[in-house]
Amino acid sequence: MKMKMLGCSKLEVSELCLGSMTWGSQNSAEDAHEQIDRAMDAGINFIDTAEMYPVNPIKERTIGRTERIVGLWFERDMRREEVILATKHSGEGFVMVREGQPISAETIRVAIEGSLRRLKTDYIDLYQFHWPNRGSYMFRKNWTYDPSGQDRAETIAHMVETMDALQKEVKRGTIRAFGLSNESAWGTAQWLAAAERTGGPAPVSIQNEYSMMCRLFDTDLAELCANEGVDLLAFSPLATGLLTGKYQNGKVPDDSRLTLSPDLGGRKTDRAFAAVDVYLAIAKKHGLDPSQMALAWCLTRPFMGSVIFGARTMEQLEIAIGAADLTLSDEILKDIDAAHRLHPMPY
Numbered sequence: 001m002k003m004k005m006l007g008c009s010k011l012e013v014s015e016l017c018l019g020s021m022t023w024g025s026q027n028s029a030e031d032a033h034e035q036i037d038r039a040m041d042a043g044i045n046f047i048d049t050a051e052m053y054p055v056n057p058i059k060e061r062t063i064g065r066t067e068r069i070v071g072l073w074f075e076r077d078m079r080r081e082e083v084i085l086a087t088k089h090s091g092e093g094f095v096m097v098r099e100g101q102p103i104s105a106e107t108i109r110v111a112i113e114g115s116l117r118r119l120k121t122d123y124i125d126l127y128q129f130h131w132p133n134r135g136s137y138m139f140r141k142n143w144t145y146d147p148s149g150q151d152r153a154e155t156i157a158h159m160v161e162t163m164d165a166l167q168k169e170v171k172r173g174t175i176r177a178f179g180l181s182n183e184s185a186w187g188t189a190q191w192l193a194a195a196e197r198t199g200g201p202a203p204v205s206i207q208n209e210y211s212m213m214c215r216l217f218d219t220d221l222a223e224l225c226a227n228e229g230v231d232l233l234a235f236s237p238l239a240t241g242l243l244t245g246k247y248q249n250g251k252v253p254d255d256s257r258l259t260l261s262p263d264l265g266g267r268k269t270d271r272a273f274a275a276v277d278v279y280l281a282i283a284k285k286h287g288l289d290p291s292q293m294a295l296a297w298c299l300t301r302p303f304m305g306s307v308i309f310g311a312r313t314m315e316q317l318e319i320a321i322g323a324a325d326l327t328l329s330d331e332i333l334k335d336i337d338a339a340h341r342l343h344p345m346p347y
Helices: 029-041 065-077 105-119 152-172 185-198 220-228 270-285 290-299 314-325 330-342
Strands: 003-005 012-014 016-019 046-048 084-089 124-129 175-181 203-209 231-235 304-309
Touching: 012 016, 012 304, 016 029, 016 314, 029 065, 029 314, 065 105, 084 105, 105 124, 105 152, 124 203, 152 175, 152 185, 175 185, 185 203, 185 220, 203 220, 220 231, 270 290, 270 330, 290 304, 290 314, 290 330
Parallel strands: 016 046, 016 304, 046 084, 084 124, 124 175, 175 203, 203 231, 231 304
Antiparallel strands: 003 012
């Protein structure tokens, strides 16, 4: 398993990151601990979670359960120092956490203390804002995105205020690095500028959706990352399972995400299935597992910090781990690029 320094941080992370959002809903604590054990044995040292997890579905009574499951593993194994742990601060509009309060200097301390208790640790390696207060174009909102109503002065003031609160947490030893999630190029640039002005922790990563079927990161954000030392943490690299091929031809496997989310968060479209057919054909042509090809392709991207994958079963986990040993030839990469030109935004 290859390792790299994440952005401009001092965090050395594995190129694959174990996602946790189904732990406590589709997966039990025992399942989760087995996944962590196997991932660690394979050289994965990076675990991503969030205070709002688990999802599929999101329920008020289960909020925080995933962090508690991770905390139980730390308590059991006493291997905290071997893990790079990332979690997230929920924000405005999510009424199940702090009644939907926006991210602020006041909520940061409260949110961190809550996560630390659940995780049974005294520090978080990478602390991320789950989404910006001003909103985001992620999750298919890009089709109707209109930022013209944003208040620039309010946004900048918020960033400066939270930078001070984050720096206090760095000094207190509760967080080691700061990251963003569901952010834009402009937003990330402003966070970087706020950090430079205040001396607060500059963002070292952005956790956004990225896969062969969702490549919004490829232009402005890619340029920002190249010039500013910020890395992408790609979530949903298998397009919520579409790229495995398991949903083709009307199939709905038992206990799959499609049974819980009938439109896969807006990803289930006729154009998506047509695109998957092309990617499956490329995998078949080159004798590859389609899931491993999709993950290995993400690893080739120059702005990639780590690729976050989730697994409902140990078989899925093993397939994902195997992607780290797969090298895609120039011919395969050209085929994937050609497919992207034919199906650039399938959902």
